[in-house]
Amino acid sequence: MFSLKLFLKLLLLTTNILLVFSDKSVSRRRPKTILILADGIRYDYLNDANLTGFGRMAQNGVRAKYVQPIFPANSYPNWYTIVTGLYGESHGMVQNYMYDPKEKDLFLMSPHPNASHPHWWNGAEPVWINAEKHGLKTGVYWWDGCQVKIRGKEPTHCLGYQSYWTWANPNEDTTNALFEILDNFEADDWHFGLVYYEAIDAMGHAFGSESKERVEAVQEFDKILTTLQDEIEKRNLQNEVNIVVVSDHGMIEIDENKNTRMINIETIVNVDDVEVMLDRGTTAFIIPKANKEAKVSFTHGHHGYDPYDVKEMRTIMYARGPGFKKNYTSGPLMMTDHYNYLCYILGIDPKPNNGTWNNVKDFTSDSGAKVAHLISFSNNSSLRLEIPIALILFSIVILGLKR
Numbered sequence: 274m275f276s277l278k279l280f281l282k283l284l285l286l287t288t289n290i291l292l293v294f295s296d297k298s299v300s301r302r303r304p305k306t307i308l309i310l311a312d313g314i315r316y317d318y319l320n321d322a323n324l325t326g327f328g329r330m331a332q333n334g335v336r337a338k339y340v341q342p343i344f345p346a347n348s349y350p351n352w353y354t355i356v357t358g359l360y361g362e363s364h365g366m367v368q369n370y371m372y373d374p375k376e377k378d379l380f381l382m383s384p385h386p387n388a389s390h391p392h393w394w395n396g397a398e399p400v401w402i403n404a405e406k407h408g409l410k411t412g413v414y415w416w417d418g419c420q421v422k423i424r425g426k427e428p429t430h431c432l433g434y435q436s437y438w439t440w441a442n443p444n445e446d447t448t449n450a451l452f453e454i455l456d457n458f459e460a461d462d463w464h465f466g467l468v469y470y471e472a473i474d475a476m477g478h479a480f481g482s483e484s485k486e487r488v489e490a491v492q493e494f495d496k497i498l499t500t501l502q503d504e505i506e507k508r509n510l511q512n513e514v515n516i517v518v519v520s521d522h523g524m525i526e527i528d529e530n531k532n533t534r535m536i537n538i539e540t541i542v543n544v545d546d547v548e549v550m551l552d553r554g555t556t557a558f559i560i561p562k563a564n565k566e567a568k569v570s571f572t573h574g575h576h577g578y579d580p581y582d583v584k585e586m587r588t589i590m591y592a593r594g595p596g597f598k599k600n601y602t603s604g605p606l607m608m609t610d611h612y613n614y615l616c617y618i619l620g621i622d623p624k625p626n627n628g629t630w631n632n633v634k635d636f637t638s639d640s641g642a643k644v645a646h647l648i649s650f651s652n653n654s655s656l657r658l659e660i661p662i663a664l665i666l667f668s669i670v671i672l673g674l675k676r
């Protein structure tokens with residue numbers, strides 16, 4: 274016998290889908306996202322009223338009180354957390370310098386070629402690969418890892434990492450990269466652009482977190498943000514393009530005469546028991562010789578730089594665009610939290626991750642982000658009206674047959 278219930282259900286579904294696609298508020302173009310990673314911005318660097326680019330971002334969007342990095346508060350571990358939502362133990366980038374005894378391979382930071390060996394990156398799938406797998410073309414500028422085929426895929430466009438110290442015009446090139454991304458957004462070709470920016474971290478290391486060089490570097494970056502927002506408005510893309518600005522860690526002033534606790538590692542570990550030791554400063558990567566594991570184990574020596582202890586390690590997050598509320602300050606975020614809202618505003622399914630949706634759900638705008646999901650549904654199936662029409666026909670056929 275014909276099930277009236279089934280028929281009504283199908284009719285309801287059909288009507289819902291029709292309503293969604295006839296809704297005037299749904300833009301026909303899928304929202305796009307620019308993600309900028311500005312290295313080494315401490316959470317309190319931006320308490321400066323003259324930073325009008327950041328001020329405009331906050332007024333028209335969302336800012337977090339601060340962002341808590343993962344341990345260790347170093348670049349590579351946190352870069353990979355931003356784009357995967359995972360802790361280092363899960364994504365595998367546990368330090369800036371690493372040794373993998375299974376692969377017998379040293380990880381040394383780009384531009385060293387070892388940084389491009391895929392096994393370092395295959396422990397997780399960064400959001401640019403997830404986006405490409407969902408059919409979203411992605412352009413990546415200077416963000417390390419984009420040159421690597423990760424889990425069988427690469428982004429549509431990648432300009433590999435370039436060291437700040439050998440770079441003639443980083444600010445000009447960054448602005449041009451952002452404009453190139455906007456060109457591709459306007460053409461409805463790319464949907465995701467990622468840009469890495471190193472100057473603030475470089476100045477913080479070279480001259481100290483409180484130096485005028487570091488302050489000027491933040492001002493230069495703020496100008497880039499102003500130019501980007503001007504350009505988006507000039508092209509009338511403000512309701513279509515999200516801008517997200519994140520950073521990986523803060524910075525603490527080192528004064529060797531005052532507050533630095535120096536630990537001589539040889540007083541804790543017998544160097545004869547050590548197979549490999551990499552890096553120095555806040556943390557060192559140590560592999561004990563076989564059978565010496567019990568002797569080489571200690572848990573101190575990095576407390577001063579643990580992001581859970583030292584608030585100077587905290588960093589920032591600013592975002593604006595159709596996926597975000599306006600003039601909204603969110604509570605503190607964890608570095609693992611970026612990934613979920615990035616996937617949400619891109620309209621793609623997140624992979625399993627360590628982020629907490631509750632930490633970010635309040636600052637995403639329902640309308641903007643849902644549009645991405647609806648359009649993702651219609652784009653991925655290449656069907657707009659075909660689905661409801663097919664459902665109506667299907668219902669009629671069933672109705673006819675059962676009579």
Ligand SMILES: [Zn+2]
Nearest residue numbers: 312313348521
């Ligand atoms: Zn960094």
